[in-house]
Amino acid sequence: MKTIISAVAAAAIAGLLSTAAQAESLILYTSQPNEDAQATVDAFEAANPGVEVEWVREGTTKIMAKLMAEIEAGNPAADVLLIADTVTMQRLKEAGHLMPYKSPEAAAYDAALFDADGAYYSTKMITTGIIYNTAAAMKPTGWQDLAKPEAKGLVTMPSPLTSGAALIHAQTLTAIDGLGWDYYKALAGNGATAAGGNGGVLKAVATGEKAYGMVVDFMAIREKARGAPVEFVFPAEGVSVVTEPVAILKTAKNADAAKKFVDFLLSVEGQKLASKMGYIPARDGVALPQGFPARETIKVLPVDAAAAVKNAEADLKTFSGVFGTN
Amino acid sequence: MLSKLRKNVSRFPVQNRRQTESGQAPAGKSAGACSGTDEIARGGRFGRLRLAFGGETLEGAGRRGEASPAVPGRIAKELNHPSSPDVTEDGLRKPRRLAPQEHGSSPQATAGGEPGWLLPLVFCLVFLLSALPLIRLGWAGLGGLTDGEGAKLLLEPATIAALRNTLLAATGGMAVSLVLGTLFGFALALTDIRGKLFLSFAFMLPMMIPPQVTALAWVEMSGPSSPLLKTLGLAPPLGRPQPLYSLSGIALLLGVQHAPLVFLAVKAGLAAIPRDGVEAARLAGASPLRVFRDILLPLGSPGLVAGAAIAFVSGIGNFGIPAILGIPASIETLPTLIYSRLASFGTSTFGEIAILSTLIAVISAAGLLLQQRMLQGRDYRPLGLSGASAAFSLGRFRLLVEGLLWGVLALVLAAPLLALVASSLVPAYGVPLTLETVSFRAYGEILCRQSLTLTAFRNSLFLASAAAVGLLVITVPAGYLLARRKGALANFLAILIEVPYALPGIVLAVAFVLLFAAPLPLVGLSLYGTVWIILAAYFSSFLAVSLKPVMSAMLQMDPSLEEAARLAGAGLLRRMRDVLLPVIAPAAGASVILVFLIAANELTVSALLWSAGTQTLGVAIFNLDDSGSSDLASALSVLVVLMVTALMAALEISARYMPEGVLPWRN
Numbered sequence: 001m002k003t004i005i006s007a008v009a010a011a012a013i014a015g016l017l018s019t020a021a022q023a024e025s026l027i028l029y030t031s032q033p034n035e036d037a038q039a040t041v042d043a044f045e046a047a048n049p050g051v052e053v054e055w056v057r058e059g060t061t062k063i064m065a066k067l068m069a070e071i072e073a074g075n076p077a078a079d080v081l082l083i084a085d086t087v088t089m090q091r092l093k094e095a096g097h098l099m100p101y102k103s104p105e106a107a108a109y110d111a112a113l114f115d116a117d118g119a120y121y122s123t124k125m126i127t128t129g130i131i132y133n134t135a136a137a138m139k140p141t142g143w144q145d146l147a148k149p150e151a152k153g154l155v156t157m158p159s160p161l162t163s164g165a166a167l168i169h170a171q172t173l174t175a176i177d178g179l180g181w182d183y184y185k186a187l188a189g190n191g192a193t194a195a196g197g198n199g200g201v202l203k204a205v206a207t208g209e210k211a212y213g214m215v216v217d218f219m220a221i222r223e224k225a226r227g228a229p230v231e232f233v234f235p236a237e238g239v240s241v242v243t244e245p246v247a248i249l250k251t252a253k254n255a256d257a258a259k260k261f262v263d264f265l266l267s268v269e270g271q272k273l274a275s276k277m278g279y280i281p282a283r284d285g286v287a288l289p290q291g292f293p294a295r296e297t298i299k300v301l302p303v304d305a306a307a308a309v310k311n312a313e314a315d316l317k318t319f320s321g322v323f324g325t326n
Numbered sequence: 327m328l329s330k331l332r333k334n335v336s337r338f339p340v341q342n343r344r345q346t347e348s349g350q351a352p353a354g355k356s357a358g359a360c361s362g363t364d365e366i367a368r369g370g371r372f373g374r375l376r377l378a379f380g381g382e383t384l385e386g387a388g389r390r391g392e393a394s395p396a397v398p399g400r401i402a403k404e405l406n407h408p409s410s411p412d413v414t415e416d417g418l419r420k421p422r423r424l425a426p427q428e429h430g431s432s433p434q435a436t437a438g439g440e441p442g443w444l445l446p447l448v449f450c451l452v453f454l455l456s457a458l459p460l461i462r463l464g465w466a467g468l469g470g471l472t473d474g475e476g477a478k479l480l481l482e483p484a485t486i487a488a489l490r491n492t493l494l495a496a497t498g499g500m501a502v503s504l505v506l507g508t509l510f511g512f513a514l515a516l517t518d519i520r521g522k523l524f525l526s527f528a529f530m531l532p533m534m535i536p537p538q539v540t541a542l543a544w545v546e547m548s549g550p551s552s553p554l555l556k557t558l559g560l561a562p563p564l565g566r567p568q569p570l571y572s573l574s575g576i577a578l579l580l581g582v583q584h585a586p587l588v589f590l591a592v593k594a595g596l597a598a599i600p601r602d603g604v605e606a607a608r609l610a611g612a613s614p615l616r617v618f619r620d621i622l623l624p625l626g627s628p629g630l631v632a633g634a635a636i637a638f639v640s641g642i643g644n645f646g647i648p649a650i651l652g653i654p655a656s657i658e659t660l661p662t663l664i665y666s667r668l669a670s671f672g673t674s675t676f677g678e679i680a681i682l683s684t685l686i687a688v689i690s691a692a693g694l695l696l697q698q699r700m701l702q703g704r705d706y707r708p709l710g711l712s713g714a715s716a717a718f719s720l721g722r723f724r725l726l727v728e729g730l731l732w733g734v735l736a737l738v739l740a741a742p743l744l745a746l747v748a749s750s751l752v753p754a755y756g757v758p759l760t761l762e763t764v765s766f767r768a769y770g771e772i773l774c775r776q777s778l779t780l781t782a783f784r785n786s787l788f789l790a791s792a793a794a795v796g797l798l799v800i801t802v803p804a805g806y807l808l809a810r811r812k813g814a815l816a817n818f819l820a821i822l823i824e825v826p827y828a829l830p831g832i833v834l835a836v837a838f839v840l841l842f843a844a845p846l847p848l849v850g851l852s853l854y855g856t857v858w859i860i861l862a863a864y865f866s867s868f869l870a871v872s873l874k875p876v877m878s879a880m881l882q883m884d885p886s887l888e889e890a891a892r893l894a895g896a897g898l899l900r901r902m903r904d905v906l907l908p909v910i911a912p913a914a915g916a917s918v919i920l921v922f923l924i925a926a927n928e929l930t931v932s933a934l935l936w937s938a939g940t941q942t943l944g945v946a947i948f949n950l951d952d953s954g955s956s957d958l959a960s961a962l963s964v965l966v967v968l969m970v971t972a973l974m975a976a977l978e979i980s981a982r983y984m985p986e987g988v989l990p991w992r993n
């Protein structure tokens with residue numbers, strides 16, 4: 001018994017010490033999947049010895065809720081944000097929560113991919129298309145296919161209430177002529193479900209719980225490469241896109257390390273890493289990962305960022321109304 | 327609620343009663359039997375038996391309207407879920423039955439030597455941990471109600487749907503728990519089947535495993551996604567919905583998770599039935615069926631009712647199972663609704679969240695009150711002097727019953743865990759597990775690459791050990807105080823300690839969010855977002871768990887030891903060090919390990935309170951699954967199940983050093 005108690009006490013002390021020792025590290029809030037977030041952090045730490053990154057992963061909306069709660073409590077923990085969409089970043093910028101930083105790497109980027117004031121920088125292109133299980137009877141080629149009777153009860157998609165990419169995706173599709181909210185109503189009428197994040201959609205389709213899904217490209221293409229029975233389709237109408245921007249919070253306690261982190265993500269090395277992980281790099285001249293068609297063949301649907309910011313709340317409500325709460 | 331709780335307060339001094347009686351009556355009478363000497367004098371066992379045959383009323387029933395049977399397993403409460411305040415901490419059936427004045431005559435009640443600072447100190451600590459967060463929650467809830475938002479929220483379709491789902495799932499879960507728990511309770515307490523200790527240990531395991539791990543394991547076992555079924559070629563066809571993503575799926579798993587609570591309640595009640603009763607009935611010509619119907623079932627029924635109430639209330643507060651099974655299918659229960667609101671909309675919804683939490687607290691209280699009502703006037707308290715518990719010889723049916731029990735265990739424990747292991751070993755989703763495809767990638771990622779794993783293990787181990795060891799600092803003086811003192815103030819303290827434990831974890835978590843969202847007054851320190859807010863909530867939640875073993879050891883100790891020391895001039899601290907601590911050391915060890923075990927698996931409280939660098943194991947598993955990395959979630963779950971089993975085994979091995987009734991799976 002004594003040894004148990006002393007072991008427990010030792011663990012307690014070790015815990016205390018290590019908790020105290022984390023104070024100086026760079027804190028990253030991200031919506032990347034755990035494995036990618038870890039790989040990004042590992043690569044950054046290797047390139048910048050001495051900086052230790054502590055990171056938190058959740059869906060964009062949850063990360064934002066956490067961050068806003070911390071800001072309200074007067075003590076935001078995060079230094080750097082790496083989340084799905086620029087719309088959220090724009091809102092943070094307008095609320096005055098972001099620190100402008102002119103990264104020297106920005107010159108290699110299309111001006112549309114970063115904020116002119118340096119508040120945030122896009123790091124990659126993530127499109128949302130259609131995933132289907134190879135055992136499925138129908139091979140979908142466009143968004144309308146998911147509303148067909150063949151897909152009844154077999155379609156799933158991420159919820160905009162959880163995923164930032166899913167919100168932009170819904171806002172993009174509903175702004176397209178011939179789709180709109182009627183399309184989502186038709187999907188809901190066809191028994192489609194909308195819950196959780198992209199990971200859940202990937203799992204549901206790959207394991208055969210569902211046959212079709214809307215999902216971000218890299219997840220589907222990567223899982224296919226590992227042997228999962230799935231295919232990814234860039235629909236004929238086009239795909240929505242988010243750019244996973246990075247930004248530094250105005251309250252960052254470790255601004256120097258945060259700037260290094262931004263530079264690293266935008267550098268050729270950081271962009272090659274993104275490509276290696278299966279993302280379309282945002283930087284010009286870095287090759288696309290395996291499994292993707294040529295960059296110019298991917299048809300990207302436009303999104304009105306200003307309207308997206310303005311309508312986000314209302315669109316969320318409409319979406320919840322169509323698909324039920326969650 | 328309060329008056330009911332007050333009645334249960336004196337549950338704590340149960341062993342005290344035994345000592346009191348041995349002080350008042352011939353020693354032989356109270357030894358071994360749990361019934362009171364007054365009953366023996368009045369009714370005699372044959373009188374009781376006759377009444378038992380009647381099957382309706384037993385002598386004394388109705389007279390003590392207040393008493394509900396003692397049920398074991400406070401400790402056994404599923405992690406971060408409430409159980410009835412009616413449950414004693416004792417593994418033994420020790421009904422409370424002393425009137426207050428009898429307490430007053432206890433020699434310990436007059437034991438003096440308590441320094442003046444002890445009561446205020448304990449009172450302050452308990453008030454800070456227990457009363458303050460709940461007062462804050464109630465205040466916020468009231469504020470939300472009075473500004474008119476509350477009524478609107480309660481009438482929202484989402485709230486009503488969540489309320490309905492919560493009640494349906496908890497009721498269904500209770501039914502499943504009753505079936506499973508009763509089967510195992512009766513079989514293990516009353517029959518001559520073999521391997522009881524192992525069966526009991528294994529049946530308790532689902533309760534010690536975090537609920538989200540249970541849910542994950544079952545998801546991996548059933549439906550088209552199961553790597554196990556795919557490997558066996560039994561997987562349902564494409565597009566067949568996962569059957570567990572439904573209300574009945576949630577109810578089934580709540581039932582499995584909480585069945586051990588019913589099992590403990592039933593078993594403890596039945597184990598106290600003396601063999602004499604059954605033997606006498608058999609001699610009088612009663613068939614086994616008749617004995618079962620007329621003696622065992624009525625005598626076991628208080629345990630059933632109590633177990634059902636605990637299972638129901640635990641189901642109301644469960645977060646892990648509806649989170650994993652309900653959220654993908656858009657089925658919200660009240661705890662997941664609170665979580666989603668707070669996770670997606672943040673602190674702007676504090677008022678709503680407070681109201682929803684209060685709603686859960688009210689339902690929990692109502693469940694417990696209902697149990698109280700049902701037990702009124704039904705106090706079947708057996709008596710007997712043989713000390714041996716009743717047992718049926720099953721004869722040629724023994725193998726059948728054993729087969730049934732092992733079959734159930736294989737289905738609810740072995741198969742899901744196997745599926746969990748299988749899903750941690752497949753290389754990608756949808757790939758069957760074969761010798762060619764087996765991959766340890768998930769383990770490599772979890773163990774060697776993910777810093778999250780280390781962070782989560784470190785945080786959980788730190789939180790669990792700090793809570794377990796830290797709580798001793800409160801529970802040793804508190805236990806001493808409660809063991810030595812009687813009266814209103816001590817009762818009130820005991821209630822305060824019990825309440826946070828009886829409340830669902832999500833309610834407590836919301837209370838702590840409200841309490842610490844703003845920086846602390848005066849010092850300006852912000853606890854929100856740090857590991858300390860989780861630790862504070864754990865202290866509050868597990869205070870009762872920690873107190874239990876310490877309290878039983880304090881009560882088992884002969885006060886004359888301490889009195890001798892006091893007469894020799896030793897002060898309280900000296901007496902603590904030289905007399906009390908050596909005696910209670912094993913119990914303190916048990917207390918530490920039990921709190922550690924429960925806290926290490928905690929999810930509900932930490933799911934709302936975690937932040938950068940403060941993820942716990944429960945949160946890590948939940949978030950990994952949520953982000954679509956269910957292979958990693960499975961791998962981490964397997965590691966956690968191994969840890970839990972090892973801890974339980976360590977407790978089992980050291981069982982002989984511990985006070986009786988501390989380990990829930992032991993008799």
